[in-house]
Amino acid sequence: MQFELKRLPDYTDETLIDEIRRVAALVNHPTISRTEFQKHSRVHTSTLEKRFGCWENAMNAAGLSDRFDSSNKAVSKEDIITELQKVSSKLGVKTFSREQFNANAHFKDSVIRRVFGTWRKAMEAAGLTANKLGQRYTDEECFENLLQVWTHYGRQPQHREMNQPPSIVGPKAYTLRWETWTKALYAFVARVNDDLQSVNTSSEPESQPTTKSATILKSKTDERDSRDIRLGLRYTILNRDRFKCVRCGNSPAISFDCLLHVDHIFPFSKGGKTEIDNLRTLCQHCNLGKSNRIEVSDQPALRP
Ligand SMILES: [Zn+2]
Known part of the structure; x- marks a missing residue:
């Protein structure tokens, strides 16, 4: 019954x-x-x-x-490894953030933590490299990464684009540091302007009050004699050249693997100055094709 x-x-x-x-x-x-x-x-x-x-x-x-x-829901270690590798090949990188994982995977990184204990262990098990997530990125790293992404798109990046290559700092790092994406962009612009200030004001030293010109002239000299091209100056050159190689016209917007460098027209090693008129945008091919190979290492592009 x-x-x-x-x-x-x-x-x-x-x-x-x-x-x-x-x-x-x-x-x-x-x-x-x-x-x-x-x-x-x-x-x-x-x-x-x-x-x-x-x-x-x-x-x-x-x-x-x-x-x-x-x-x-049972997610095995094998499932996680498979998913990590899938995300890796989708993004075309060996290291990525948890945010990038969450945006591209079928389950969340919290599942990984539960099964593997740590994100690092899971990444290593999948033959990948755990990046420094969990640590705070410095302003410098955030700005360098933003410039890299900006150059890649040839325009101001959107918040969500920080989740995708070539970005290696996820969007959350920016909103943690500056509250909103807009404020992060303002901070970047402020940094560019700061970097440019000495260059711009010193280009017309005669317009400055006499009392200040000695200091300005000195900072101008320091800046021009530094092999290192400040972020603000690099942005200005890239933007002036419309994020394209001035020789062949190639850009990351045209071909994904194109890397742009800011290059000294008259080589720094031969006394060329680090100033707007002596700088230009070159792709890595045109830069490598130059006779003075020393210049290649002048401004390495930010890479993971
Ligand atoms: Zn080129």
Whole structure:
């Protein structure tokens, strides 16, 4: 008698779905486990899993996706490694942030932490390199990365683009540091202007008050004699040259692997100055083709 009561009239999808819904109404807990379901059900969960593919699909078919306990979903180490490698080949990089992972994977990085303990262990298990996530990026790293992405698109990047290569600092680092993306962009612009100030004011030293010109002239001299091209100056040159190689016209916007360098027209090693008129944008091919190879190392592009 008991046996007969536990049988369903038929086993069509509709009947099974009705049964799932009937049992769901009897379970008080917000999520429904297989064990709990079995206590009330007239059909075995394995039958439902066979019919719908898995327990989650069965719950979805009954319109009960909100009552499926995704925290119990079994994700194995192998699943995680596979997913990490998938994201790696999709992004074309061996290191990426958790934010980048979350934006491109089928589950969240919290699952990885639960299974592997740490993000680093999981990345290493997948043959990848864990970047310095968890640590704070310096302003310098944030600005250098922003310039890299800006150069890549040839325009002001959008917040979400910081999640994709060539960005190696995720968007969250910027909003953690500057509250909003807009404020981060303002900070970048302020930094560019700061860097340029000495160059701009010193280009017309005669317009400056006499008392100041000695100091300005000195800072101008220091700046021009530094092999290092400040971020603000690099941005200015790239922007002036419209983020294109001035020789061949190539740009990252045209070909993804194009890397732009800011180059001394008259080589620094031969006495060329680090000033706007002696700087230009070259792609790595045109830069390498130059006779004076020393200049290649002048301004290495930011790379992971
Ligand atoms: Zn070129």
